[in-house]
Amino acid sequence: MSNSGMTFQLISEIRNQLRCLGARPAHEQRILRLWSQAKPQNSGSRPLESFMPAGLRQALPELSDKLANLLRLQSAHPAEDGSVRWLLALQDGQTVETVGLPRDGVCVSSQVGCAVGCVFCMTGKEGLIRQVGSAEMVAQVAFARLHRPVKKVVFMGMGEPAHNLDNVLEAIDLLGTVGNIAHKSLVFSTVGDARVFERLPLGLVKPALALSLHSTRADLRVQLLPRAPKMSPEELIEAAEIYAQQTGYPIQYQWTLLQGVNDTEEEIEGIVRLLKGKYALMNMIPYNAVDDLPFKRPSWERAAEIARTLHRRGILTKLRNSAGQDVEGGCGQLRARQIQAAAGESQLANAEKPIHFVKAKPATVL
Ligand code: SF4
Numbered sequence: 001m002s003n004s005g006m007t008f009q010l011i012s013e014i015r016n017q018l019r020c021l022g023a024r025p026a027h028e029q030r031i032l033r034l035w036s037q038a039k040p041q042n043s044g045s046r047p048l049e050s051f052m053p054a055g056l057r058q059a060l061p062e063l064s065d066k067l068a069n070l071l072r073l074q075s076a077h078p079a080e081d082g083s084v085r086w087l088l089a090l091q092d093g094q095t096v097e098t099v100g101l102p103r104d105g106v107c108v109s110s111q112v113g114c115a116v117g118c119v120f121c122m123t124g125k126e127g128l129i130r131q132v133g134s135a136e137m138v139a140q141v142a143f144a145r146l147h148r149p150v151k152k153v154v155f156m157g158m159g160e161p162a163h164n165l166d167n168v169l170e171a172i173d174l175l176g177t178v179g180n181i182a183h184k185s186l187v188f189s190t191v192g193d194a195r196v197f198e199r200l201p202l203g204l205v206k207p208a209l210a211l212s213l214h215s216t217r218a219d220l221r222v223q224l225l226p227r228a229p230k231m232s233p234e235e236l237i238e239a240a241e242i243y244a245q246q247t248g249y250p251i252q253y254q255w256t257l258l259q260g261v262n263d264t265e266e267e268i269e270g271i272v273r274l275l276k277g278k279y280a281l282m283n284m285i286p287y288n289a290v291d292d293l294p295f296k297r298p299s300w301e302r303a304a305e306i307a308r309t310l311h312r313r314g315i316l317t318k319l320r321n322s323a324g325q326d327v328e329g330g331c332g333q334l335r336a337r338q339i340q341a342a343a344g345e346s347q348l349a350n351a352e353k354p355i356h357f358v359k360a361k362p363a364t365v366l
Contacts, residue, residue, distance in 0.1 A: 007066070007091070009133025011170050017063070022053040031060075033178035035067050036138050038145035070139035071096075081321070088143065090136055094129060097157055098140040105152035106144040108137050110168050111159025116191055117227045118214075120256060120287060120295045123158045132159065134170035141175060154187040156210065162193035162229075169203060176205030184208050184249045191228040192236040201246050210252040210283075211240050215262050216270025224262070237274050244279040250316075251279065257286045257303050259296040268306060272313045282310060282317040 008014050011032070018028045034041055041060050042048060048057050074087040074095060082102040089095050096109035113129035114121070137155075144150050153175055155161045161168040168188065175181045186207035190196050200206060215221040218232045231239075240251040253275065257263050275282065284307055287297045303319055310317040 009070075009091075009135055010167070011134045011138065011174055014067075014135055018056070021056045021059050023056050027052055027056060029178055031063070032174060033180075035064075036142055036174060036179040038142045040064075067135075067139065067142075070136055071143060073143070084147070086143070088140065090132070092130075096132060096136075096140070098144060099157065100144050100148050100150075101152070101154075103152075104149045105154060106141055106150045107154050107157045108140045108171075109157030109159055110137060110155050110161045110164050114159045115163060115227055116160045116225055118191075118212075118225050120224065120258060120293060122290065122292065125292075128159075128163070131164045131167060134167040134174070137167065137171035138174055138179065141179065141181075151181065152185040152187070153181050154189060154210070155207075156187065156189040160191060160193075161188055162190045162196045165195055165199060169199065172207050173203065173205050176207070184247075187252065189254065191225050192231050192239075193229045194231065194239075197239040197243060200243060206247050208247070208249045208252065209240060209243055210254055211236060212254040212256075213237075214254070214256055216267055216274055220262065224258075233270075233274060237278065237280075241278050241280075250281045253280055253282045255282060255284050257284055257298050257306070259287070259298040259302075261295065263298045263302060263306060268309055268313075271310060271315060275315050276313070280316065282315055284310075284317060284319050285322050286319075288322050 008017065014032070015028055018031060023031070031041065034043055041064050048060070052060075069091065071088040071090050074089045077085040077087075079085070084100040086098045086100070087095055088098055090112070094112045096112060098109060099107040101107055110132050111128060111130070112132060113126045114123045115128040117124040117127070141150060141153055155168055155172075172186050172188065176183050176186055183205050184207075186205065187210050188196070188200065188207040189210035189212065191212045196209075200209065212225070213221075213233060213236070214224050216233045221228070221233060222230075237251075244251045255262070255271075271282065284303060286300065286303045287295055289295065289297045307317045307319040
């Protein structure tokens with residue numbers, strides 16, 4: 001059977017194609033394993049003729065091409081900290097950012113754009129353009145593996161994984177089985193969504209959970225993450241704690257430190273109140289300032305002081321820089337630059353409108 005014309009964005013579509021070509025489960029798993037691990041399809045000592053049906057064998061070169069062409073490199077931006085940002089074009093020309101992280105990690109994008117609209121995020125400014133398919137997510141990992149070892153995959157790139165849950169879980173399932181990534185080294189990062197807390201415990205592969213908290217004040221959190229599901233910080237932490245106890249991995253709370261916004265004494269008290277005694281790790285990441293957004297990065301001294309205070313008061317806290325600080329390190333900046341270059345300044349100026357309320361009413365943010 002010819003496989004010409006086949007296209008796919010989903011792992012389930014690849015599986016269907018393989019079955020149409022006569023693949024049995026073991027063939028299917030082998031092909032997906034080699035692809036996700038960035039190995040050639042003729043790897044191994046046994047000749048393909050000895051175990052693979054002829055139709056499937058003949059289709060393999062075209063299939064390999066299709067898998068390799070799920071995305072192509074648009075630009076690469078290595079940084080001094082050992083990370084590298086790749087701007088990758090999908091088959092329809094849309095672009096996503098993928099980041100090779102220091103210590104064998106890769107950060108994957110789950111959506112083109114994002115509907116949550118976090119006011120400090122370039123990706124949030126453009127809204128949701130389209131979902132990234134599960135195969136396109138695994139393709140980001142396979143691409144990274146062509147360039148460096150990958151032992152950890154974090155779904156912290158462009159997009160909110162909870163808004164593309166079926167695709168993200170399908171990718172996680174593959175990466176945590178034939179993709180050879182340890183379950184606790186797969187990190188599902190979310191602003192928090194009831195569906196996540198329902199679905200993650202049911203999966204065969206249970207990833208670690210990172211929860212973007214950013215504030216312990218419900219009112220401020222709504223302003224910073226305007227279209228996140230309406231769960232209070234207390235409700236989020238309660239649901240996350242149950243998952244931490246189920247899996248045995250701590251919840252990784254994410255906190256982008258914005259000068260004068262969420263680096264206050266009130267927030268330190270709030271974090272201690274909500275996280276004391278929880279199975280949790282607080283990751284504080286000083287904001288990576290960009291010209292197009294009105295937020296400022298607190299000094300490293302202030303950030304270190306907050307981290308020390310939290311530590312002293314019993315909250316395990318790590319102070320981190322976002323990877324690739326020196327190369328458009330914030331989420332969505334590379335893509336925004338590319339769009340800016342393509343479309344001209346006027347289009348970007350229009351895209352800035354949603355954040356103006358923060359400048360106009362600072363008292364409500366502080
Ligand atoms: S920070 Fe994450 S969730 Fe918020 S808008 Fe950006 S991509 Fe979406």
